Amino acid sequence: MPKQNELSKFLKYALVGFIGILVNLLFLYLFTEIFKMYYLFSSVISFSIATFHNFFINKVWTFKENVKDKVFSKGTKFFIISGISLLVNTFFLYLFTDIFGVYYIFSQILASGFTLITNFTGNRLWTFKN
Numbered sequence: 001m002p003k004q005n006e007l008s009k010f011l012k013y014a015l016v017g018f019i020g021i022l023v024n025l026l027f028l029y030l031f032t033e034i035f036k037m038y039y040l041f042s043s044v045i046s047f048s049i050a051t052f053h054n055f056f057i058n059k060v061w062t063f064k065e066n067v068k069d070k071v072f073s074k075g076t077k078f079f080i081i082s083g084i085s086l087l088v089n090t091f092f093l094y095l096f097t098d099i100f101g102v103y104y105i106f107s108q109i110l111a112s113g114f115t116l117i118t119n120f121t122g123n124r125l126w127t128f129k130n
Helices: 002-032 040-064 073-100 105-113 116-127
Strands: none
Touching: 002 040, 002 105, 002 116, 040 073, 040 105, 073 105, 073 116
16 A cells, blocks of 8 residues: 555646646746746746745645644755756756757756656655655
8 A cells, every 4th residue: 555655645746746837837938928037047936936836735735734734844845855956957948948949948848857756756755754
């Protein structure tokens, strides 16, 4: 049963991450196209918004914790892992967009794929360990 429980958590985490990617893409597009920000700067802001969203949904739904329980300590861990992911994300976003010439929205989708396993593993083993 423990393997099935972990698979269930991973699938929930992936679903929250997918919704987070949509949130990220929405704000990335908004800040870049509407507010005319440089796409890498927009990506940092949109990534941060999606990270806040993902933290609270994962805390309550994926890992079934009370939203107020250790929110500061767990939030700090979650955001440290997310900060590492942001560096990875920004590197691949830049690589795909500026080096390979891929449209920045598609680059962001590709870059997001590189962070799923790292984020889940780091958060499962450190932030939301039981």
